[in-house]
Amino acid sequence: MPEKTIFEKSVEGRRGQSFPIEQLGDFSPEQALPKACLREMPLDLPEVSENELMRHYTRLSQESYGVDNGFYPLGSCTMKYNPKINEDVARFPGFSQVHPMQEVQSAQGALTVLYELEQMLCEISGMAAISLQPVAGAQGEMVGMMMARAYHESQGHARQVVVIPDSAHGTNPASAHLAGYTIKTVHSNAEGLIDLDDLAKIVDRDTAALMLTNPNTLGLFETQIEAIAEIVHAAGALLYFDGANLNALLGLTRPGDMGFDIVHFNIHKTFSTPHGGGGPGAGPVGIGANLLPFLPSPVIKKDQDGFSFDHDLPQSIGRVHGFYGNFGILLRAYTYIRRLGAAGLAAISRNTIINANYLKKRLEEDYNIPMSGPCMHEFILSALAFRKKGIHAWDIAKRLIDYGFYPPTVNFPLIIEEALMIEAPESEARETLDAFAEAMKQIRHEIDAEPEKLKSAPCSGPAGRMNEVQAARQLDVKYE
Numbered sequence: 001m002p003e004k005t006i007f008e009k010s011v012e013g014r015r016g017q018s019f020p021i022e023q024l025g026d027f028s029p030e031q032a033l034p035k036a037c038l039r040e041m042p043l044d045l046p047e048v049s050e051n052e053l054m055r056h057y058t059r060l061s062q063e064s065y066g067v068d069n070g071f072y073p074l075g076s077c078t079m080k081y082n083p084k085i086n087e088d089v090a091r092f093p094g095f096s097q098v099h100p101m102q103e104v105q106s107a108q109g110a111l112t113v114l115y116e117l118e119q120m121l122c123e124i125s126g127m128a129a130i131s132l133q134p135v136a137g138a139q140g141e142m143v144g145m146m147m148a149r150a151y152h153e154s155q156g157h158a159r160q161v162v163v164i165p166d167s168a169h170g171t172n173p174a175s176a177h178l179a180g181y182t183i184k185t186v187h188s189n190a191e192g193l194i195d196l197d198d199l200a201k202i203v204d205r206d207t208a209a210l211m212l213t214n215p216n217t218l219g220l221f222e223t224q225i226e227a228i229a230e231i232v233h234a235a236g237a238l239l240y241f242d243g244a245n246l247n248a249l250l251g252l253t254r255p256g257d258m259g260f261d262i263v264h265f266n267i268h269k270t271f272s273t274p275h276g277g278g279g280p281g282a283g284p285v286g287i288g289a290n291l292l293p294f295l296p297s298p299v300i301k302k303d304q305d306g307f308s309f310d311h312d313l314p315q316s317i318g319r320v321h322g323f324y325g326n327f328g329i330l331l332r333a334y335t336y337i338r339r340l341g342a343a344g345l346a347a348i349s350r351n352t353i354i355n356a357n358y359l360k361k362r363l364e365e366d367y368n369i370p371m372s373g374p375c376m377h378e379f380i381l382s383a384l385a386f387r388k389k390g391i392h393a394w395d396i397a398k399r400l401i402d403y404g405f406y407p408p409t410v411n412f413p414l415i416i417e418e419a420l421m422i423e424a425p426e427s428e429a430r431e432t433l434d435a436f437a438e439a440m441k442q443i444r445h446e447i448d449a450e451p452e453k454l455k456s457a458p459c460s461g462p463a464g465r466m467n468e469v470q471a472a473r474q475l476d477v478k479y480e
């Protein structure tokens with residue numbers, strides 16, 4: 001039975017507490033507050049007992065699936081486990097009670113964390129400077145594109161076009177468009193990598209930047225990255241790194257060393273801070289020395305008096321967020337990086353690459369894997385062969401819910417028909433990957449033997465198959 005709403009459980013007059021209000025005398029709310037402040041109409045709140053309230057919200061919490069209750073192979077999103085020590089540190093009173101309007105002299109600890117995090121991200125990415133202000137990867141992209149525009153304007157030629165591969169995440173063209181650019185698409189070759197000839201034809205003196213995800217959304221490393229950087233830079237354009245897949249590169253190689261000029265990080269993916277449901281997140285942006293003057297203001301500066309904010313940046317693109325980004329999320333990432341150290345970070349990437357290749361190997365027999373070589377931290381299956389049986393990637397994803405797993409990303413990247421994009425973060429044990437592979441094997445058997453099971457899935461969850469288009473187009477979250 002799906003859990004009813006708390007309003008449907010309401011019974012008039014029922015209470016969650018029983019204080020002896022009459023004993024409060026003059027201190028009771030009715031007596032202590034001036035008459036003009038008292039409500040005339042009663043609040044329309046549900047009336048339930050304490051245990052009903054407790055059970056309702058506990059049940060609801062058990063109906064949602066998250067990284068704390070199982071494997072979450074959502075490709076590109078890096079749903080790794082969020083270590084609880086990050087949460088403990090974020091709750092230290094000295095951090096949780098700091099106020100953004102406080103004088104900087106009394107917030108030196110918080111500023112130390114931010115400053116050191118910037119330095120660590122510079123080291124990890126090979127970039128010259130970082131702004132921690134953007135609060136999502138997508139916002140980082142837009143800030144990066146705004147800096148690219150400021151850079152080109154300072155060179156005397158604003159340029160019009162941003163080039164983006166056909167395998168890119170949808171936020172890339174959206175961000176470049178918001179920054180005022182026209183988009184041109186560069187095609188992928190049969191190996192799933194950037195087609196260098198196509199790129200050389202497209203890039204010219206009007207190209208502001210190439211936005212690239214490396215490893216790309218097919219889970220493949222762009223091995224020709226040096227040649228790509230050369231084509232882009234020879235035209236005077238900038239090379240932008242979408243850092244959503246940085247989980248595969250930590251401590252192994254750096255976007256700065258590959259020639260990237262601008263980088264965004266998805267802190268909530270790579271550095272294990274919670275995400276889902278729209279935030280909060282953090283999408284810091286790193287830049288090479290050529291873009292230093294254009295950083296969002298303010299920047300954190302360190303001198304003999306300690307840390308402070310520097311607002312004196314005449315060429316800056318300006319402030320892009322209130323205060324200095326999502327402090328609590330940045331603090332969790334800081335904790336994560338400090339706890340692991342350089343060797344720990346490199347182990348993350350090695351282990352996520354091993355996990356993905358292991359799982360890919362285990363699924364190879366039963367599913368079509370369009371890109372056959374080794375992958376980085378994620379890989380793509382195609383369910384195209386099952387289409388003639390009426391089965392789509394979607395149905396396999398939904399059926400996985402019945403086996404206790406969160407579905408992988410489906411129908412992305414767009415260049416693979418019926419794509420299922422599977423990521424296996426380093427925090428998953430081999431037994432978990434084996435259990436997932438077994439479930440996929442069972443589903444493969446069902447596709448031939450009992451396809452209806454897939455089409456009607458999920459049948460075990462609190463709700464059946466949703467109309468996701470209607471849910472997005474006619475969002476109704478108000479109880480009336």
Ligand SMILES: *Cc1c(COP(=O)(O)O)cnc(C)c1O
Binds near residue numbers: 169171172217244266
């Ligand atoms: C997640 C993701 C983004 C967008 O990042 P958000 O933090 O969700 O805004 C961009 N590109 C790729 C490849 C991604 O996976």
